[in-house]
Amino acid sequence: MDETFYHILPNGVKIVHRATETEVAYVGVMVGAGTRDEHEEENGLAHYIEHCVFKGAATRGKTTQHLHSRDIINRIEDIGGEINAYTTKEETVFYAATPTGHFTRTLRLLADIVLRPTFPKKETDKEVEVILDEIDSYQDSPSELIYDDFENLVFAGHSLAMPILGTRKSLRHISRSARYANEWMAHTYRPERIVVFSQGKLSPKTVFQAVAREFDDEAFAYLAPQAAERIGWQEHEPVHPYPTALYRKHTHQMHVMLGRRAYPIGHEKQLALYLLNNILGGGAMSSRLNMALREQKGLVYTIESQYTPLSDTGYWSIYFAADSADKEQCMDLIRKQLEQLRERPLTASQLQRALTRLHGQMAISAENRENNALAMGKLMLYHNQAPTWQETFRHIEELTANQLWDTAQEMYDPDKLFVLSYE
Numbered sequence: 001m002d003e004t005f006y007h008i009l010p011n012g013v014k015i016v017h018r019a020t021e022t023e024v025a026y027v028g029v030m031v032g033a034g035t036r037d038e039h040e041e042e043n044g045l046a047h048y049i050e051h052c053v054f055k056g057a058a059t060r061g062k063t064t065q066h067l068h069s070r071d072i073i074n075r076i077e078d079i080g081g082e083i084n085a086y087t088t089k090e091e092t093v094f095y096a097a098t099p100t101g102h103f104t105r106t107l108r109l110l111a112d113i114v115l116r117p118t119f120p121k122k123e124t125d126k127e128v129e130v131i132l133d134e135i136d137s138y139q140d141s142p143s144e145l146i147y148d149d150f151e152n153l154v155f156a157g158h159s160l161a162m163p164i165l166g167t168r169k170s171l172r173h174i175s176r177s178a179r180y181a182n183e184w185m186a187h188t189y190r191p192e193r194i195v196v197f198s199q200g201k202l203s204p205k206t207v208f209q210a211v212a213r214e215f216d217d218e219a220f221a222y223l224a225p226q227a228a229e230r231i232g233w234q235e236h237e238p239v240h241p242y243p244t245a246l247y248r249k250h251t252h253q254m255h256v257m258l259g260r261r262a263y264p265i266g267h268e269k270q271l272a273l274y275l276l277n278n279i280l281g282g283g284a285m286s287s288r289l290n291m292a293l294r295e296q297k298g299l300v301y302t303i304e305s306q307y308t309p310l311s312d313t314g315y316w317s318i319y320f321a322a323d324s325a326d327k328e329q330c331m332d333l334i335r336k337q338l339e340q341l342r343e344r345p346l347t348a349s350q351l352q353r354a355l356t357r358l359h360g361q362m363a364i365s366a367e368n369r370e371n372n373a374l375a376m377g378k379l380m381l382y383h384n385q386a387p388t389w390q391e392t393f394r395h396i397e398e399l400t401a402n403q404l405w406d407t408a409q410e411m412y413d414p415d416k417l418f419v420l421s422y423e
Contacts (some may be wrong), residue, residue, distance in 0.1 A: 002378075004386055005204035007129070012192035013215045017207040018199040018372070023068050025103045025200030026373035028095025029114050032195075032381055033188035035089045036159045042184065044131070044166015045174050047087040051095070051131060054115040055123035058116040060108075060219070064282065066111060069123055073108050074214035083109075087164055089151075090311055091378065097370065100200045104210050107196075111214035114189070115222070119178035128175045135156050135165050142255045142422050143302070143321065150257040150420045153245055154315050159231050187228035191220055197377035197386075199369060233313040235261070240289055245420040254324045255422040258334070259317030262411060265309045265382050269395050272407040273307050275314065279346075280337065281305030281318060283361065289318065290339045299326045311382060316411065324423060338412040355397060362389045 007015040034046050054072055059065040075084045081098035094114055138145055145161075148163045155161040166174075174180045196211045222359040242260070249255075257355040263270050281289035281304050293300045303320040322330050347352070366372060366389045 002388070004388070005207075006380070006385065007204075007208045007211075008384075009191070009212055010131040011215075011216060011217050011220065011281050012190075012194075013211065014195045014380050014384065015208055015211050016195065016197050016376055016386050017202065017204050018201065018386070019201065019204065020199055020317060020369070021087070021201055022136065023100055023201060023368065024097055024369065025100040025106070025198060025202060026095065026097050026370060027103060027107050027110065027198040027200075028196070028373060028377055029110050030195040030374075030377040030381055031092045031114070031189055032090065032193035034087055034091050035162055035164045037188055037228060038159060038162065038184075040159075040162070041170060042141065042174050042180060043162045043170040044164070045180065045184050046092050047164050047166060048128075048131065048171065048174055049117070049185065050085045050087045050094070050130060051127050052093050052119055052124045052181065053113040054083075055127060056120040057112040058118055059112055060116065060214075063100065066118060068120075072113060074338040076106065079105070080418070081106060089160055089164065089307075091381065093374065095197075095370075095374065095375065095377075100202055103198070103200065103202055103206075107198075107210050107214055115215075117181075119181055121178070124175060124178070128171055132168060133163065135168065138165060142249055142251050143319070146255050146257050146420065146422060147317075149245070149247065150259070150317060150418070151315070153243055153418050153420055154259070154261055155233075155313075156243070158233060160310070161319075170394065172413075182222070182298050183224070184228075185228070186222055186224040190197050190223060190227050191215065195377050195380045197373055197380060199373045199376065205365060234308075235313065239335060239412075242416055242418050246420075246421045246423060249422040251422055253321045254327050255319070255321045255419070255420065256330070257317050257319045258417045258419045259305075259315055260411070260417055262307060262314040262316045263309060264312050264314050267314075268405050269403075269410075270309055271392075272324065272399055273411060275354060275358060275396055275399060276341065276404055276408055276411070277305050277307040278358050278361070280341065282358075284357060286357070288340075289320075289334065291410075292333050292337055293330055297329070299323075299330050299333075303330075329423070335414045338414055340344050341408040342405075345405040348401070351404070358396065359393055364395055365389070 002020050007018045047337045055069045057067045079102045083096040087095045096106050107267040281287045289303045293303050300320045305318045306317040376386040
């Protein structure tokens with residue numbers, strides 16, 4: 001059975017390693033810095049950095065070498081590996097898959113690009129054009145764009161409302177000079193905000209020693225004297241009625257999102273809402289929303305619900321796309337499903353069926369080693385531990401129908417929903 005090992009370096013860098021029998025190693029660096037750590041004029045900076053660190057970096061050693069973008073790609077692809085990165089509202093993540101025999105080489109490359117990027121102007125200017133194209137393609141995809149606009153509605157007035165990609169104006173501003181990226185990283189890419197995660201047929205001693213070499217105090221010589229303080233979320237109830245918004249997008253279908261703010265990571269009701277969300281509109285075709293709106297009525301092609309916990313807040317949402325003439329019928333059916341979960345506790349058989357389904361989904365999902373490694377890094381970032389899916393499921397199994405009912409009554413109040421529509 002896979003075993004998980006933990007270590008924290010004296011400077012605060014956290015390490016989590018899961019020893020497996022596979023010959024492929026996953027290794028990554030997760031930084032607790034994302035869109036919410038930006039100011040309005042620098043919106044998109046975290047995502048810009050995620051892209052541009054691959055354009056050039058300095059190596060460490062007696063003789064400093066400068067890696068160009070092609071060097072960075074070749075160091076991974078020449079050994080058959082893959083490297084990737086992504087940005088969220090709260091994290092920036094860089095990771096790679098590599099044969100286990102090249103783990104040290106891969107970790108060193110990740111340390112170079114994360115801790116010693118050079119941001120060559122000619123290359124970063126080209127990358128800005130790539131990001132601008134990404135923004136344009138996003139604008140052409142209402143099913144994706146609506147999530148940004150919904151977060152803007154739910155977290156209005158806070159940095160959590162800003163889009164991850166930034167805007168044309170902010171990108172033009174932050175790309176003028178590497179100074180903006182370097183200064184932001186000096187305040188946010190700090191050892192206490194970093195998790196190095198790995199998974200593969202490697203001894204924990206090998207992993208811990210390699211990370212200690214690459215992420216020692218000298219590696220953080222770029223740090224500013226003080227860390228940037230994250231802008232915390234101050235919970236408050238919206239004015240009544242809850243905000244709604246209608247945007248004219250001239251799309252073929254109407255796109256709608258509804259939901260509300262919810263529990264943060266680590267909240268005592270987080271797992272209850274996670275299970276409820278799976279029952280309501282999780283990935284299964286047999287979810288209540290899919291059965292009520294698609295299978296029984298044929299009103300939608302896609303309907304799903306999501307629960308997104310963040311470090312100090314969160315939200316849950318329902319998304320669907322339908323013909324404009326069917327919007328109100330869809331909304332009525334959704335409200336009916338929410339009310340059913342609020343009216344009475346699940347029966348013993350309903351709860352057992354939900355648990356059995358979730359157990360299978362979690363077991364199948366766990367076969368994706370890449371997703372496992374990424375989830376492990378995030379758990380370590382916020383909890384200082386990374387339980388396996390089996391350990392998490394055991395806690396879910398302990399939930400009672402009354403606990404779920406209590407959570408549904410609080411979260412699924414139909415009078416306390418934000419609603420956003422594209423027409």
